[in-house]
Amino acid sequence: MKKRYVLALDQGTTSSRAILFDWNGQIKGIAGQEFKQIYPQPGWVEHDPKEIWQSQMQVARRVLSENYVLPNDLAAIGVTNQRETTILWDKHTGEPVHHAIVWQCRRTAPFCETLREEGWTASIRKKTGLVLDAYFSGTKIKWIMDHVPGLREKAAAGDILFGTVDSWLIWHLSGGKVHATDFSNASRTMLFNIHDLVWDQEILDRLDIPEAMLPQVLPSSTVYGYTDRKLFGAEIPIAGVAGDQQAALFGQTCFETGMAKNTYGTGCFMLMNTGEKAFSSDHGLLTTIAWGLDHHVEYALEGSIFMAGAAVQWLRDQLGLIQHAAQTEQMAQAVEDTGGVYLVPAFAGLGAPYWDMYARGTIVGMTRGTSKEHIVRATLESIAYQTRDVLELMAEESGMEIKSLRVDGGAVQNDFLMQFQSDLLGVPVERPVVAETTALGAAYLAGLATGFWTSRQEIAEKCLLAKRYLPQADEKKMGQLYGEWKRAVEKAKGWIIARSE
Numbered sequence: 001m002k003k004r005y006v007l008a009l010d011q012g013t014t015s016s017r018a019i020l021f022d023w024n025g026q027i028k029g030i031a032g033q034e035f036k037q038i039y040p041q042p043g044w045v046e047h048d049p050k051e052i053w054q055s056q057m058q059v060a061r062r063v064l065s066e067n068y069v070l071p072n073d074l075a076a077i078g079v080t081n082q083r084e085t086t087i088l089w090d091k092h093t094g095e096p097v098h099h100a101i102v103w104q105c106r107r108t109a110p111f112c113e114t115l116r117e118e119g120w121t122a123s124i125r126k127k128t129g130l131v132l133d134a135y136f137s138g139t140k141i142k143w144i145m146d147h148v149p150g151l152r153e154k155a156a157a158g159d160i161l162f163g164t165v166d167s168w169l170i171w172h173l174s175g176g177k178v179h180a181t182d183f184s185n186a187s188r189t190m191l192f193n194i195h196d197l198v199w200d201q202e203i204l205d206r207l208d209i210p211e212a213m214l215p216q217v218l219p220s221s222t223v224y225g226y227t228d229r230k231l232f233g234a235e236i237p238i239a240g241v242a243g244d245q246q247a248a249l250f251g252q253t254c255f256e257t258g259m260a261k262n263t264y265g266t267g268c269f270m271l272m273n274t275g276e277k278a279f280s281s282d283h284g285l286l287t288t289i290a291w292g293l294d295h296h297v298e299y300a301l302e303g304s305i306f307m308a309g310a311a312v313q314w315l316r317d318q319l320g321l322i323q324h325a326a327q328t329e330q331m332a333q334a335v336e337d338t339g340g341v342y343l344v345p346a347f348a349g350l351g352a353p354y355w356d357m358y359a360r361g362t363i364v365g366m367t368r369g370t371s372k373e374h375i376v377r378a379t380l381e382s383i384a385y386q387t388r389d390v391l392e393l394m395a396e397e398s399g400m401e402i403k404s405l406r407v408d409g410g411a412v413q414n415d416f417l418m419q420f421q422s423d424l425l426g427v428p429v430e431r432p433v434v435a436e437t438t439a440l441g442a443a444y445l446a447g448l449a450t451g452f453w454t455s456r457q458e459i460a461e462k463c464l465l466a467k468r469y470l471p472q473a474d475e476k477k478m479g480q481l482y483g484e485w486k487r488a489v490e491k492a493k494g495w496i497i498a499r500s501e
């Protein structure tokens, strides 16, 4: 029987989603479900791994039944996931030994400070491509091992398994048969040598993590195993796996070096394909594995911006200047410019390229004539300015010219923002028809492994643009505005120290 669809499981930070794609890469059906965020202490974030699994299964079943699709119609399942989030479970019972520690959780920041003092910063960067930070999985595993009595002994005996969310889902989907992850997810653990493609023994020793608990690392597009017949009544190949930002890069068909995508959600994640070369950055960009495919891995540079759409939420929830995010577009267009106002949304410090945890949100340049429209416009523009900060650094550090930027995420519906972004970068900004690029990337990886699609070229031809924003503004004027933004950032930097001195 000819298979008609690929099912993508998109396990995100706040919701589990399941999306069915047909051969044209078009959405046949979509189901989603939010789940509980657990905040045991300020700065700590946890999820219940069982709820992750159950919500993911529910939406998978729902999308099939609501669209009258039989499991036998599926060519493959692709899995994509919130990255870095850490789960440890008992190999024999499948029971998690602790809640998942989520990527946003800062509980291991003091231990990272200790590692820094011990001089690990440079070797971690060299081996793993990452900055030494609580963001990544390694120190989270150590934290659980340190805090659950008897766990280290059990782990050493091979009774405990670690996985990022992809591994957790694959393990359950396969009925406990497959303990694996893909190269893109492994590269976010801070335990994986991204050049030699092995778990790094020196880092494992320092963190006291037995290698026996780590998943096997496989290509992003290959058959990992088959779903347990009890789940869907059929054995469906689990054939594509990638972290969500890398999956979005794939879904955006950024297959050539120098192609970049930016996801405008709560924050912004910009990734640029650098091909077989792993560029290292001296200014806080991350070097990451984009995917393992066709018998080799390809790399990407990544810039993480902490506040983007979240600043728009702040206008709505804290200031009450708007009722809906979409209103910002009209308000921004109601004024000619920001009237010299700049807003730096450093509410939680600044990420790439500044990495200043002492920076704080700042509004500069206000006069008696400043209106709420100016503030709203300055907020939207700040998203574009931060993106230019990262893009310029990427171009500089890689020596590659970025000819266009593919975009996705909630805020790309804002035409004003996208046009301003194109004006500011001086390159076309491209929004695809299928906005679910993360799920699409996972589906493509799974479909390629099972012959549903035959090549990347075939896939690239399916990528249709809904809109292409071309630079229209005067380059010199945009340069001036950007210069002023840089001055505004200087005002925001180091604020907490400046205040306490």
Ligand SMILES: Nc1ncnc2c1ncn2[C@@H]1O[C@H](COP(=O)(O)OP(=O)(O)O)[C@@H](O)[C@H]1O
Pocket (backbone or CB within 6 Å): 014, 264, 265, 266, 267, 308, 309, 310, 311, 312, 313, 325, 326, 327, 328, 329, 409, 410, 411, 412, 413, 414
């Ligand atoms: N029209 C809009 N203009 C500006 N920002 C928007 C608009 N629509 C949504 N957003 C912002 O996009 C974000 C939601 O995007 P989404 O991709 O769902 O984020 P996430 O996956 O991080 O939850 C919110 O922070 C919201 O403020």
Ligand SMILES: O=P(O)(O)OC[C@H](O)CO
Pocket (backbone or CB within 6 Å): 011, 012, 013, 014, 081, 082, 083, 084, 103, 243, 244, 245, 265
């Ligand atoms: O689940 P998202 O879309 O918020 O993405 C989270 C990232 O993978 C964290 O690195």
